[in-house]
Amino acid sequence: MKQLWIVLVTVLFISGCASEPEPESFDSVLYDGRPIDTLTSELAPLTEKEAITRGDLALSSGNTDLALYEYIRSLEFEDAKYQDQSLYTIGRIHYSRGNFALSEKAYLMSVEYNPNNAKVLEHLGAMYTKQGNIEQGRSYFFRSVNADQVRLSNTDVFDGDELTVAGIDDLQVDNSSPALAYMGLGVLYDVEANHEIAKAFLHKALKIKPGSVKALINLGYSYYMNGEYNDAQRFTLAALEKSPNNENALNNLALIYLGKGEIKRAINVFMRHMDAAEALNNVGYFLILQGKPDKAIPYLEQAIDKKPSYYKVANENLERAVAEVRANKPKDTEPES
Incomplete structure (x- = not known):
């Protein structure tokens, strides 16, 4: 009888262990942080939205490791609906940390879920352009613009091979449009000395974000590159009104004054953020150019x-x-x- 009792206890114990839930699976391919068992003691989220909410809270408090963990967990639900947005945020976190390989991976996965996520497409364009892959960057910028036209119910497909100022002007935008894509295209065409096309794209970026210092600086520089110094000065001064100590804007303003032959004003502008010797050297150097x-x-x-x-x-x-x-x-x- 004693032996039977021992057997029963053993069987019950084994059965009890077998009935416990399996440990939660976690796909760590997009994770890069401290050990996950140190991140949280909370029970696993029950829904995708709960996981995303936890990720948002962690991100707002600066805990990017925990944010990554929660956003990645949100992808595991069979009824998940927001994978492209979660992957976009995962990509942004990795990009901010300088982990460009994982950022790219997350962005590309996001595009698989939603090929028309304009924000993801524009960030891929910016990433590839910054890495020197100009044509791939340009391609994603165009894809972002076209995806946004789909969102805005504009059925005309924007063809980057047949660019005209009128065609760019006809593009529809609102405050949710991908300003970075328009700005990126503007900069690329400025580099290629196609300043009219560049200005058209940059005006669109400024329409999307009227207060954007970057858009104002880039538009001012585009006018400068085209020899339109008065317009260049107007947009550059507008940028400086919003950001008085912006070095890029100050340098551009000094170049504009040099272009207009106002050398003393150029020196004064340079000296707002550098010493006299450097300012004088800069003036001399650009006069040579x-x-x-x-x-x-x-x-x-x-x-x-x-x-x-x-x-x-x-x-x-x-x-x-x-x-x-x-x-x-x-x-x-x-x-x-």
């Missing part, structure tokens, strides 16, 4: 006087300016015999 080496020489000499033992770059620029002046000087003709 503008094909005015003779005008550059006195400013480079002043830069050297400000920092004679330190400012090696000004000496190099001065040598270049002098060499160009000599090269451009007409040769004396020999007298006839």
